[in-house]
Amino acid sequence: MATVIISEFMDEEAVATLRPDFGVLYDPQLVDRPDELRARLAQCRGLIVRNRTQVDAALLDAAPRLEVVGRLGVGLDNIDLAACRARRIPVFPATGTNDETVAEFTIGAILMLARGGAYHVTGDVLEGRWPRTRIKGRDVKGMHLGLLGFGAVARQVAVRARAFGMRLAAHDPLVSAGHPAWEELGVTSCTLDELLERSQVLSLHVPLTSATRGILDDARLRKLPPGAYVINTARGGLICERSLAEALRESRIGGAFLDVVEDEPLAAGSALAGAPNLHLSPHVAGITRESVLRASMLTVENVRNALQGKPATVPNAAAWED
Numbered sequence: 001m002a003t004v005i006i007s008e009f010m011d012e013e014a015v016a017t018l019r020p021d022f023g024v025l026y027d028p029q030l031v032d033r034p035d036e037l038r039a040r041l042a043q044c045r046g047l048i049v050r051n052r053t054q055v056d057a058a059l060l061d062a063a064p065r066l067e068v069v070g071r072l073g074v075g076l077d078n079i080d081l082a083a084c085r086a087r088r089i090p091v092f093p094a095t096g097t098n099d100e101t102v103a104e105f106t107i108g109a110i111l112m113l114a115r116g117g118a119y120h121v122t123g124d125v126l127e128g129r130w131p132r133t134r135i136k137g138r139d140v141k142g143m144h145l146g147l148l149g150f151g152a153v154a155r156q157v158a159v160r161a162r163a164f165g166m167r168l169a170a171h172d173p174l175v176s177a178g179h180p181a182w183e184e185l186g187v188t189s190c191t192l193d194e195l196l197e198r199s200q201v202l203s204l205h206v207p208l209t210s211a212t213r214g215i216l217d218d219a220r221l222r223k224l225p226p227g228a229y230v231i232n233t234a235r236g237g238l239i240c241e242r243s244l245a246e247a248l249r250e251s252r253i254g255g256a257f258l259d260v261v262e263d264e265p266l267a268a269g270s271a272l273a274g275a276p277n278l279h280l281s282p283h284v285a286g287i288t289r290e291s292v293l294r295a296s297m298l299t300v301e302n303v304r305n306a307l308q309g310k311p312a313t314v315p316n317a318a319a320w321e322d
Contacts, residue, residue: 004303005040007031008050010072014296021304022046038062046303048072051283052264055079060087068092068306069318070299073286075235076317077208084318091318092302094295096152098286103156105285106233109257110145110161110201112279113229114138141165146199148215149206149234150175150187157203158185171195172206196223201231208235218243227254233285236261242271248278259285 002025004018009028018024022045030037031053041047041063048070049055055069060083069084071093084091112119115137124131145161147154150172158168162185169188175181182189196202202224206212216230216239224230230253232239241262247253255277261270264283272278301313 002040002044003307004046004048005030005037005044006048007037007053008048008072009292010048010050010299011293011296014293014300017297018300018304022307041066046070046307048299048303049078051075051078053078055084055091057083060084060089068303070094070303071317072292072295072299073098075207077235077237079317081318085320088320089318090306090312090316092299092306092312092314093317094298094302095314097294097298098288098291099152099156101288101291102153102233102285103160105259106153106157106203106231107160107164109231109233109259109279110140110203110229113201113231113255113257113277114140114143140201142167143200144169144198146170146195146202147172147187148192148195148202148204150181150189151205153233154203154205155181155185157205158187162186166201169195169198192220193223196220197225199228200225201229203231204234204238206234206238208237213237214240216240216244218246221247221253224253226252229254230256232257233259236264245271245275245278248275251276255279257281259283 003022004024006015006026007030015024015026025040038059043065044063045065045067047066050072055078057080060066066089069079069089069091071079071091074093074095076093079091081091116135118135118137121131121135141164143166145166145168147157147170150170154170161168168186169190171190171192177189218240221243230244244256248256257279259281260283298313305312
C-alpha cells in the first residue's frame with residue numbers, strides 16, 4: 001500500500017527522492033479516475049495534488065489515515081481547508097515557486113496583445129502575403145497597467161512592467177496603504193472602480209473565493225476604457241466568460257488573454273467560442289521546467305517533514321489553534 005499518493009503530474013526527480021523513505025504511488029492520470037483514487041487512499045498518509053484533484057470532505061472520508069496534503073502550486077480553491085482543519089490535516093502550498101514564472105508569462109501576454117497579432121502571421125508571410133498595415137499594434141510604454149490584486153505575482157509583474165515604462169496602479173484591500181511595496185515599485189493604490197476606469201491593460205492576480213468569484217462581470221467590464229486588454233493568469237471563475245465574449249464581439253475591449261477558464265478543460269460550446277481577439281492557453285502560466293522542479297522539491301520537503309514530525313518549511317494553509 002502506498003504511503004504517499006501523487007494524483008497529478010510533478011517532476012519525477014522529486015518523486016524519486018521520496019521513494020527511499022515511503023511507499024509512493026505516482027500516477028499523473030489518477031485525478032481522472034476519482035473512484036480508484038478514493039479506493040487507494042485507505043492506507044495513504046500523504047497526498048500530493050495540483051489544482052484538479054478535489055480534496056473535499058468526501059475524499060477525506062476515504063482517507064482515514066491521511067496526515068498531510070501537499071499542493072503543487074499556490075491556489076487552494078480545490079481544497080476544503082475547513083474540512084482539513086477539522087481533521088487537523090495540514091495543507092502546504094508551494095508558496096513562491098512560480099511567482100516570477102507567472103509574471104514573465106503575463107508580460108508576454110501584454111506584449112502579444114499590444115502588438116495586434118504580429119506573432120501569429122507566419123502562415124501569411126510564408127504564402128507571400130505581407131500584412132504590415134493590419135498589425136501595426138501599439139507601444140506599451142506609457143500605457144496604464146492595472147493590477148487587480150497586489151500580492152507576490154502582481155508585484156513581480158510590476159517590476160517587469162515598470163522596466164517597459166508602463167504606468168502602474170493596483171487594487172488590493174488586503175495590502176495596507178502604508179505597505180512599502182507601493183512606493184518601492186511605483187504602484188498607485190486605488191479603489192476597484194478607479195482601477196477599472198484607468199486600466200488600458202487589466203491583469204488579474206487574486207485567489208478565487210466567494211468574494212472574488214465573478215468579480216469581473218458585465219458592469220465592471222463596461223468601466224474599462226475602450227480598447228482595453230484583459231489578462232487572467234489567476235483563476236477562471238474571476239471573470240464572467242459570457243460577458244467577456246460579448247465585450248470582445250462588440251469591440252468594447254481590444255483583446256483578452258486567458259490562461260485559466262472557469263471549467264477546465266474548456267467544454268465544447270463555451271461562451272468564449274468564436275470571440276475575436278481572444279487568446280487561450282491551458283493553465284500553463286506557472287509551468288516551466290524550472291518552476292515545476294521548484295514546486296515539486298518544496299512539496300516533497302513539506303510532505304516528508306510532516307510525515308516525519310519535523311518543522312514545516314512553509315506555513316500550514318489549514319492552520320488551527322491549539
